[in-house]
Amino acid sequence: MKRMLFIYNPMAGKEQIKNKLSDIVQIFCKSGFEITIFATQGPEDATNIVQERGEEYDYIVCSGGDGTMNEVATGYMNITKKPICGYIPAGTVNDFASSLKIPKIMKKAAQLITQGSVFRCDLGQFNDRYFTYVCGFGAFTEVSYQTPQEWKNALGKAAYFIEALKHIAEIKAHHMKIIYDGNEIEDNFILGLVSNSVSVAGYKAYSKMNIMMDDGKFEALFIKEIHNPLELQAALNGLMSKKFDSDRMLQFSSSEIKIICDDEVQWTLDGEDGGLCKEVTMKNHQYALPILCDKSVSAQVSHRAAKKAEEVEEK
Template structure:
């Protein structure tokens, strides 16, 4: 029997670039040996999630998530709870495309990103779960992490990543302290924080040096807690990130590897959780890591060898 692929694409992502290249993209997966069809997501809730689950249960061998980080996250949530999960490929067409950046998938040309499948290489990668919702790149909380909710879609389409930079510069002057109790494998943290990150890859908000020692299949998160709300100290941390990842030893930062995390506010402040750039509910939240849970097409040859323990 021939293998089957289903492309689940957001027709409005990336100035509709995927829709323009769709025939050529279909041909790429046909060339890779897949009988390929496509599904355009709609404005209905969980459109990509529901189609991903349907296609997985129908026995498709490969799902292609084509769109921004939100579309990719929905497809992951459609298949992650299943016992039998198809292989996953991604075609990035959003604003930050963090996960594609981590996997060295071309981010400027949908057709070139599709062609990665022709290399025939993949890896089993970790997936995180926050309470009942899965994520594949980053979970975060704090004022800066909320900027993805406050940048209008029209501005993201028109100005791309610049829209986030402008909004982030505005929000960094309005950082609010969170009072948190955080438990992780080898310890806990009680105190003030301005933000926290629970990372699976090295790419966070377009920066590739926030987690310089990321491994994508080791079964562990990288937990970062920024313990200061003082603007000069936060700017120092950002400068250290940009200067080769020197922030990991900064006394204003908790930086640990852990399989399990529990975070809860110790006051009445609402702490919204950002999962792969989308709102994922409020704390308290429990994070669990599912090691090597989804087989993912990746541009393995362009990635650091320490990113994986094995390549398929």
């Protein structure tokens, strides 16, 4: 039998897994899995169990929000033999699952794990930590982990916007030097997002055709300090149209990015607290996470699949 470690966060989202756990386990058992179930009780529990016992299993499946998935991915980066990963989203936004077209309905996500294909997704490193889809600073990036869990459970995505409005007057610009691919940009920035995802905080920042989640590169988007309403409008127009041609915006792709700040900056990793840092280095680990998802994902977010399609077309 195929051995599976099933990790779930009982508090994620609206605690919906409590009513779905039996159905999920039954789906796995019918597909020939021998299952060990582990419920997280606090921060880093998922990382620790993957590091301690992950190599004993053929599959590691987690259910929770993007923060739980982040912990599992961090554990993966600290073991040699990497089992196939599965994800059953149970959080409020679930950007990582959305980018990989993993169903929001938990039973369907479980069925996908028994039928899907393995996609080798890139993972990001942030100094000595890791992220699955985004790290960021400034503007509203702190909102996701400052928002009370009870609000998330009761209000869903609206809870984030309510919390954001409370902090709109607190946006602070940070003087930074951004270094990538031989380029060096120095300016004051109010927002930075370094991602490997179609969706960030529920917002689809890029055209899907521009995002390749296994190409070994991050998509980086920075917004410079806003001085007047016209600059603010230009930046908002760029975000809405997905055309980042305003002189207040900096957008590029790179496999490694270094940022040096004058002061300590609060970062988030996959929507969770990333700590205060004056200097950060982000590296893309290509093909690091073997995760089960819909076969159609390869056609949309896979660099390898796109290259194969081009080769076939040329022939």
